[in-house]
Amino acid sequence: MLSLDSHTQYLNRLKDNGLKLTPRRQAIIHLFMGSAVHLTPEEVWKKLHQQFEKCGLPSVYRNLESLVECGILARIQLADRKKHYGLCTVGHEHHHHHITCIKCGRVDEISDCPLTNITEINGYQVLNHFLQMSGICSHCLEN
Amino acid sequence: MLSLDSHTQYLNRLKDNGLKLTPRRQAIIHLFMGSAVHLTPEEVWKKLHQQFEKCGLPSVYRNLESLVECGILARIQLADRKKHYGLCTVGHEHHHHHITCIKCGRVDEISDCPLTNITEINGYQVLNHFLQMSGICSHCLEN
DNA sequence: ATAATAAACAGAAAAAGTTTCTATTTAGGA
DNA sequence: TCCTAAATAGAAACTTTTTCTGTTTATTAT
Numbered sequence: 358m359l360s361l362d363s364h365t366q367y368l369n370r371l372k373d374n375g376l377k378l379t380p381r382r383q384a385i386i387h388l389f390m391g392s393a394v395h396l397t398p399e400e401v402w403k404k405l406h407q408q409f410e411k412c413g414l415p416s417v418y419r420n421l422e423s424l425v426e427c428g429i430l431a432r433i434q435l436a437d438r439k440k441h442y443g444l445c446t447v448g449h450e451h452h453h454h455h456i457t458c459i460k461c462g463r464v465d466e467i468s469d470c471p472l473t474n475i476t477e478i479n480g481y482q483v484l485n486h487f488l489q490m491s492g493i494c495s496h497c498l499e500n
Numbered sequence: 501m502l503s504l505d506s507h508t509q510y511l512n513r514l515k516d517n518g519l520k521l522t523p524r525r526q527a528i529i530h531l532f533m534g535s536a537v538h539l540t541p542e543e544v545w546k547k548l549h550q551q552f553e554k555c556g557l558p559s560v561y562r563n564l565e566s567l568v569e570c571g572i573l574a575r576i577q578l579a580d581r582k583k584h585y586g587l588c589t590v591g592h593e594h595h596h597h598h599i600t601c602i603k604c605g606r607v608d609e610i611s612d613c614p615l616t617n618i619t620e621i622n623g624y625q626v627l628n629h630f631l632q633m634s635g636i637c638s639h640c641l642e643n
Numbered sequence: 644a645t646a647a648t649a650a651a652c653a654g655a656a657a658a659a660g661t662t663t664c665t666a667t668t669t670a671g672g673a
Numbered sequence: 674t675c676c677t678a679a680a681t682a683g684a685a686a687c688t689t690t691t692t693c694t695g696t697t698t699a700t701t702a703t
Contacts, residue, residue, distance in 0.1 A: 456621060478633065
């Protein structure tokens with residue numbers, strides 16, 4: 358559940374970083390807030406095509422990186438060759454991870470992140486993390 | 501420091517999975533055991549060129565995937581677009597994760613995995629996990 | 644040791660995803 | 674409203690990975 362407040366907060370964060378508040382950026386933020394957990398550049402681009410008759414894929418790439426730089430989005434590495442972006446930043450209300458069952462392919466959320474209290478490691482100030490677990494779900498364990 | 505024993509163990513694991521013990525596969529295993537923590541397909545290919553005058557990059561890709569499938573190597577996601585492979589699997593002596601600096605792109609190892617003792621979550625029997633952290637490295641924090 | 648066979652291979656070509664380039668448009672400040 | 678730097682589209686280039694085809698090789702059975 359997302360409030361209008363956090364939406365405007367994001368838009369303000371653009372200004373704070375000296376970035377322009379363009380229609381495409383607003384649409385991208387809106388898209389991430391309203392729908393999926395994480396999206397590839399191409400997925401974002403396809404959605405934006407529904408709103409803007411002209412919309413270049415390079416712009417989408419650039420905007421996603423801009424949004425990462427000002428802390429609105431996070432880059433997420435998944436097992437494919439594609440880039441992935443999401444709002445699942447540490448401290449965000451949506452922060453969570455996933456566990457997949459290697460038997461049936463089912464995906465569940467891990468709501469209790471075991472890493473939120475790690476803010477410093479190896480001299481790094483930790484800003485974000487991505488955790489993916491796999492194993493055998495309760496249903497498949499029974500069989 | 502890796503013993504000859506674990507080398508032969510790896511070679512046996514090829515056989516157990518019905519894979520042939522080819523010179524290139526032996527060389528790849530030897531390479532990972534002897535040198536770096538993780539390598540890209542291209543890095544492996546360049547090393548192999550020193551040993552084999554004929555050595556195709558597609559073969560390197562195929563072999564790396566074969567070695568993943570029989571549990572010798574692990575795929576590692578880093579912040580670039582390249583594939584990375586290493587001997588780092590859960591339970592393995594090399595198990596570890598990575599943290600990347602969002603400013604300079606530097607990658608460091610997190611040797612102390614904070615998740616090794618998590619064997620059950622959300623009803624799942626946890627078998628494996630992938631953790632990727634990002635933040636600002638000590639050097640960039642100073643500037 | 645040899646032959647048979649399925650897997651592994653090289654090299655070329657194609658595909659997928661991302662980035663760069665150039666000229667045009669637009670958001671935000673003067 | 675005008676100005677300027679940032680943002681944009683579209684084309685093209687680029688990097689990395691995968692597919693394809695025909696040839697070679699490791700292993701199994703003889």
